[in-house]
Amino acid sequence: MTDAQHNRREAFKIFASIIRVLLLVAILDFAIGSVLDRMYMNQKSGLESDTTYAINEADEDVIIIGSSRANHHYVPEIVSKELGMSVFNAGRDGQFTFYYEALISSILDRYNPKLIILELNSLELLYSQESYDRIAALHPYYKESDRIKRIVELRSPFEKYKMYSKIYPYNGAFLTILQNSLINKKSGDGYKPIFRTMENPEMKSMEVKNKKFDENQLSSFKRIVEMCENKVQLVIVTSPALVVGDDQRKYDKLLELSNELGVIYYDFAYSDHYMENLQLFADELHLNDEGARIFTQDLVEKMKKDKRIEF
Structure with missing residues (x-):
């Protein structure tokens, strides 16, 4: 055997080994x-499981969508009792407009609820890397629709290639998946009460002067409004908080957009009722269970009096 033949054989062995390893992987x-x-x-x-239910199974009359401020602030039991409708709270911790768009589009692909309540505030529309990182919550649903694919691919230029891996969508989630699979207890109506009272409550300021609104998130919000038009009554709500941006003009952005798009918007952020009763807060951003029940009742009463809403 010549040296050339030997080298070719060795190269073939190495190539074959690489192929076997790649195949095994x-x-x-x-x-x-x-x-x-x-x-x-x-x-x-x-x-x-709440996300999966909202995307694939939810059929309630009223769907509540938003971040942790949604699942901690809106009590479906109260909404259901007052409006005589079935209600599910699909709020999820740490999410932004991209996630809301994905959920609403998936729900409307299956059926039209009578009412969607979207918890949102202007500060969520400012650019932040976190809003893109949190898109990872949609990885398991990447193949559900072209809209979700488009949203997921906003996370990075390489996201669509990473999604060829079946493990990648569940990176870092194994223990959570295992724990939730073993518990085997349904989440109920999606409400996540907080049973604590904030110590030394006070208003806090968030620096936003040097931050810009994210055009992708603004577009996402506009698509949400367009999707709901002529299909479902959409109500945008900013629930009470003890955090305010240091640039009031930015905080009014949601009011400006809502007026421009003709969508109903209720702003409870600085309601005296809550600012004068700080024991209703669990922390700067979240109401406790007592506060959530009072707020939900206030919201329902406001909606019932609003002639623009048809139940």
Whole structure:
């Protein structure tokens, strides 16, 4: 055997070894990813199960959507009793407009609720890397629709390539998936009460003067309004908080957009009723259970008096 033949044979062996390793990795990725996907989609408790339910199964008359300020502030039991409708709270901690758009589009693809309440404030529309990082919550639903694909791919230029991996959508979520699978207890109506009172409550200022509004999030909000038009009554709400931006003009952006787009918007952010009763807060951004129940009742009463809303 000549040196050239020997070198070719060795090169072939190395190439074959690389192919075998890649094939093994692909098989393991598919097998493990498939198991994780099945476990994830079958969770019966936790925020992830609420998302899956909202996207694939929810059929309630009223859907509440937003961040942790939604799942901690809106009590479905009260809304249901006052309006005589079924209600689900699909709020999820740490989310932004991209997530809300994905949920609302998925829901409207299946059916038209009578009412969607969207918890939102102007500060959420400012640019932040966090708003893009949190898109990861939609990874398991990447193939659900073209709209979700588009939203997920906003996270990075390489996201669509990463999604070829079946394990990638569940990175860092194994223990959560396992825990929620073992609990096997349904999350109920989605409300997550906080049973504590804030110590030494006071208004806090958030620096926003040097921050700009995110054009992607502004576009996402406008698409939400367009999707709901002629399909479902949409009500935008900013619930009470003890945090305010240091540039009031930025904080009024949501009011400006709502007027421009002709959508109903209620701003409870600086309601005297809450500012004078700080024991209703669990922290600067969240009401406790007592505060949430009072706020939900106030919101329902306001909606019932609003002639623009047809129940």
